[in-house]
Ligand code: DX5
């Protein structure tokens with residue numbers, strides 16, 4: 674069953690508690706938090722304080738923290754202490770991604786590895802054993818509301834063909850329209866910002882996704 678991780682990047686910041694509650698009421702058990710540092714991506718978003726407040730207010734919600742940062746190594750303990758369930762770093766960072774994945778496990782947090790559209794699956798083959806989840810970016814990271822890149826379906830299939838047994842997650846332009854193709858490509862977790870927070874009936878959409 675595909676799980677939905679609504680991305681709060683698309684939520685109403687002035688009504689975040691209301692919007693997150695709506696996702697919980699719709700049956701979501703994950704919440705995706707896009708952390709952007711204005712260096713790794715040309716945008717700036719949330720910090721650890723938002724993660725900590727979300728964890729305090731919604732302790733049962735699994736916070737899937739996506740670090741789009743040049744130097745995530747300096748913040749692993751901070752986001753783990755804030756209550757992250759999973760912390761995802763990018764393969765393209767100028768740090769030892771393998772060592773950071775190991776540090777995340779030592780912190781008792783699930784370790785995620787993300788690849789931008791231009792990074793081939795082969796480039797992360799050696800890192801796969803250390804990753805609980807691989808986040809395949811289906812748009813160029815930095816902004817919500819972009820067009821889904823169909824070519825990324827091949828990357829999901831390539832990761833499975835390499836024997837990757839962990840969770841596969843997709844992020845960017847994911848909708849009910851392209852989810853059947855994502856499921857057929859091996860997807861486990863769907864990050865959905867615009868499609869969930871703009872939905873007229875998120876509960877019906879989550880039920881439809883769970884039924885895929
Ligand atoms: C890009 C962001 C977005 C967001 C979801 O860096 O990670 O992909 O989570 O975007 P949409 O609104 O396309 O689902």
Ligand code: ZN
Nearest residue numbers: 707739844864
């Ligand atoms: Zn993300």
